[in-house]
Amino acid sequence: MSITADYLGMPLSIDELDGENLAYFKHCAAHEFHLQLCESCNLLRYPPTTACPWCMRADAKWVPVEGKGPCTPTRKCITPFSLPSRARTPYLVSAGRSRHAEGQAKRARGLAGRW
Amino acid sequence: MRIGGTGARSAVPIAGDMLHSRAYGWQSAGQLFSFTFLRHMYDYGTTPAQVAAVRVAHSEHASNNPKAYYKQRLAVEDVLASRIICKPLHLLDCCVETDNATAVVVTSAARARDGRHPRVLIRGVAGRVCKPRVDMHYQHGPISTVAGKYAREILWPNSGVGPEEVDVTGSYDAFTFTTMLQLEDYGFCKKGEGGQYVSDGTIRLGGRRPNNTSGGHLCEGYTHGMNMVIENVRQLRHDVDDSCPIGADGKRQHSYDYREGGCRQIKQCEVTANLGWAMPGTGSAMVMRRH
Numbered sequence: 001m002s003i004t005a006d007y008l009g010m011p012l013s014i015d016e017l018d019g020e021n022l023a024y025f026k027h028c029a030a031h032e033f034h035l036q037l038c039e040s041c042n043l044l045r046y047p048p049t050t051a052c053p054w055c056m057r058a059d060a061k062w063v064p065v066e067g068k069g070p071c072t073p074t075r076k077c078i079t080p081f082s083l084p085s086r087a088r089t090p091y092l093v094s095a096g097r098s099r100h101a102e103g104q105a106k107r108a109r110g111l112a113g114r115w
Numbered sequence: 116m117r118i119g120g121t122g123a124r125s126a127v128p129i130a131g132d133m134l135h136s137r138a139y140g141w142q143s144a145g146q147l148f149s150f151t152f153l154r155h156m157y158d159y160g161t162t163p164a165q166v167a168a169v170r171v172a173h174s175e176h177a178s179n180n181p182k183a184y185y186k187q188r189l190a191v192e193d194v195l196a197s198r199i200i201c202k203p204l205h206l207l208d209c210c211v212e213t214d215n216a217t218a219v220v221v222t223s224a225a226r227a228r229d230g231r232h233p234r235v236l237i238r239g240v241a242g243r244v245c246k247p248r249v250d251m252h253y254q255h256g257p258i259s260t261v262a263g264k265y266a267r268e269i270l271w272p273n274s275g276v277g278p279e280e281v282d283v284t285g286s287y288d289a290f291t292f293t294t295m296l297q298l299e300d301y302g303f304c305k306k307g308e309g310g311q312y313v314s315d316g317t318i319r320l321g322g323r324r325p326n327n328t329s330g331g332h333l334c335e336g337y338t339h340g341m342n343m344v345i346e347n348v349r350q351l352r353h354d355v356d357d358s359c360p361i362g363a364d365g366k367r368q369h370s371y372d373y374r375e376g377g378c379r380q381i382k383q384c385e386v387t388a389n390l391g392w393a394m395p396g397t398g399s400a401m402v403m404r405r406h
Binding site: 004007008010011012013014015018021025046047053054072074075076077078079081082085088091093095101104 | 132
């Protein structure tokens with residue numbers, strides 16, 4: 001079943017065929033942060049995808065991940081690009097690094113060599 | 116397609132991958148790319164003034180292009196004084212969306228021999244090259260690295276030339292930063308030295324390797340990179356459509372005087388490179404030469 005919601009004035013929709021996002025946000029609704037772990041290459045991935053972006057295999061399981069980590073880098077958005085964001089500018093957006101992902105980029109580079 | 120969403124588009128539900136970007140305030144190209152720019156500043160000490168020099172150079176080139184949208188020459192101070200859109204991007208670091216049309220005719224070298232223009236040959240291409248992770252590219256390696264790092268491994272061997280042999284570059288300049296990052300990752304300078312490369316006069320008309328001599332996206336108009344291909348073809352034909360007078364033989368008499376309103380033809384232009392961009396993690400490139 002499709003899910004629709006309003007988030008900060010923005011309409012959100014998850015289609016019933018979008019199984020990965022349904023599963024991801026089901027965990028979020030339970031205040032749990034879970035990511036997919038590829039059962040072939042053992043690498044985490046975000047955002048949720050049908051196939052592993054690192055090795056292209058489909059098998060994955062959801063594993064709990066700590067929702068903390070250093071920010072790198074942070075930027076400030078001054079000009080709104082949509083009506084909902086107009087009321088909230090300026091706002092900050094940060095990219096965070098999960099400690100569970102330490103060394104993952106290096107391992108992923110090793111996989112890329114196979115392509 | 117308009118990138119902003121202040122009208123009816125803002126009411127379109129956010130779905131799929133956009134649940135993990137647009138919903139968190141990643142809405143415009145500048146917002147999406149600025150992580151890459153900021154990280155370059157952090158890692159290499161690149162300054163807004165250095166990349167503002169890209170806008171300055173392209174504005175000078177556009178001032179010699181009667182068809183350019185923004186013909187006024189700018190100074191670094193003008194760019195830095197313009198309002199911030201999304202740090203570190205000032206208004207004048209960003210190109211403008213324009214409605215326009217471009218067309219390119221590609222045929223065999225043999226058939227082109229019958230054309231009335233001097234032939235321009237495609238030496239090599241690298242099409243839609245991606246970093247290993249294209250959607251959130253920074254999950255795979257340095258954030259400040261763009262697809263050019265991978266595309267150059269295809270482009271230069273395919274073309275049989277290297278960056279040193281290129282006379283003119285056409286580097287996608289949706290933002291001043293995109294030009295700098297591409298020139299750097301395609302090997303026109305060392306990694307981390309892009310700020311110096313774009314601000315030391317190299318990319319200006321009269322410099323060692325001018326970039327976007329028509330004014331590019333920042334000043335001529337936004338055409339998803341096609342105006343830079345067309346401009347490089349003109350350069351290779353030695354027939355740039357500037358304000359120089361047309362002689363009795365029907366050919367433009369280029370003065371190579373690059374002052375405002377003057378010439379923008381490069382002397383003895385033999386090899387050009389176009390560096391295309393879709394996002395930091397994806398790009399295409401082409402090398403052309405004069406026959």
